[in-house]
Amino acid sequence: MTPAERAQLALLVELAATPAPGNVDRERDHPDLRFEQFLAGAVGAGEGLRAAAGTGRGVGAAFEAAVGGMAAAAGTNTQFGALLLLVPLVRTAATGPLTRSRAAGVVGDTTVADAAAFYRAFDAVDVAVGEPPPDAAELDARRGADAVPAVEERGVTLRDVLALAEGDGVAAEWVEGFPRAFAVADRIAGGEGPLADRAARAFLAELARVPDSLVARRHGEAVAAALVERAADLRDADRERVAAFADELVERGVNPGTTADVVAAGVFVALERGVSV
């Protein structure tokens, strides 16, 4: 497999991992988001992921292509955050050893053009993002391509843009050199059993460790903090109790999507290290 294929497979394995409390998984759909839409999103992202592995296009343009293909195939936003993590990791793996410092280098090398492409990607999908800092309202990601002139005038790179996204778990991975993705990969590589089961256990462990930023944005910090406690209580629970928690979260519409994004990135790193399905 190529790095782009491993990234596509990582999206699919994360999707299949069950129970992944609060997320669409092999056993659960959300009322407005079905398993097949995630399958389609992973297929549609393929061309952008292959662009990420090449060097002919920037990381931002590859991301824009991946999100555009995902949205066209799925008809909605299924894997925006996961692709934002996977694109620089694929670039890293395709150009040399996949290490945290090299991945940080890929992030550090992003340009203003990458930032512009990132903003254009928002035109393809509805993404839940937080408010920008008060002095950066022009750079609100929800403005999509309309923000590009401000991006160019200020000369901000894609890394700069993500450094502004306070409290966003995916952006934090970019800025900090993907600590969680690599930690999840270590956990998966050291685990036993089928890869999807290892990914499900890694998901629960991450949920118990770091408040999910998508949940915090949609439901508030208190709900995100409570989720950490509930997940921590379930760390040694049997599968049935975790499954009941998963059913409850779907019922409540609480969707820890950032944790899923991080796990997908971790599965990718694990696949790159030779873990197989």
Add this chain to the structure above:
Amino acid sequence: MTPAERAQLALLVELAATPAPGNVDRERDHPDLRFEQFLAGAVGAGEGLRAAAGTGRGVGAAFEAAVGGMAAAAGTNTQFGALLLLVPLVRTAATGPLTRSRAAGVVGDTTVADAAAFYRAFDAVDVAVGEPPPDAAELDARRGADAVPAVEERGVTLRDVLALAEGDGVAAEWVEGFPRAFAVADRIAGGEGPLADRAARAFLAELARVPDSLVARRHGEAVAAALVERAADLRDADRERVAAFADELVERGVNPGTTADVVAAGVFVALERGVSV
């Protein structure tokens, strides 16, 4: 989406369709074949499916690449028969309208080189195939690349080779212009609800209509015929009864894989006609 992407998505939707009695589906694994291996197979087949959509490589070479990629990613044979149906259908869709007569034309245009590539594809995987006719023992597909000199000496095309495969449901589709794939597509296009549910109903209907040739080869004609009757009895049954039948077949190790191949091809044709997930 491109034809190659629709083919990849068709593999994944057929996989997710549940209950698909006797096959790995969203709710069931086989003891020696897991859901994730099919996910990996669909990812690994991507490059070959894209080759099928191009015109730089023959249909046989595209199939060989698809099977090689599938086997490398999945570690086993997951979708050999489905790919044998999808490759000429992708070529047809990528070069003009996807009609039965044009698909038959693609099959009719196959060459000796396509046949040679088909035999080489068997070197990548274990595939259950029937005995060749007595006067064509040299062309036994199980010989893999060793059969290529005989293929070239006899000057047989890939269509000729498949015409020798008496009683094989996938080969029959090739020779007869894909009647079942297009009929399944009609059924799916006329159905309601999520695509994977329509595919599951189409699977049961096909199982009730045509004895599965993989089951016949592995378990005998009587078992294949009994399966048709059981499936026919369940046509108007509720989901629980179909699911119980699915559990029973997995338990017995009866795997109607040819029917799954035909349904995957039908899902592809339906996607090409604008049906969405």
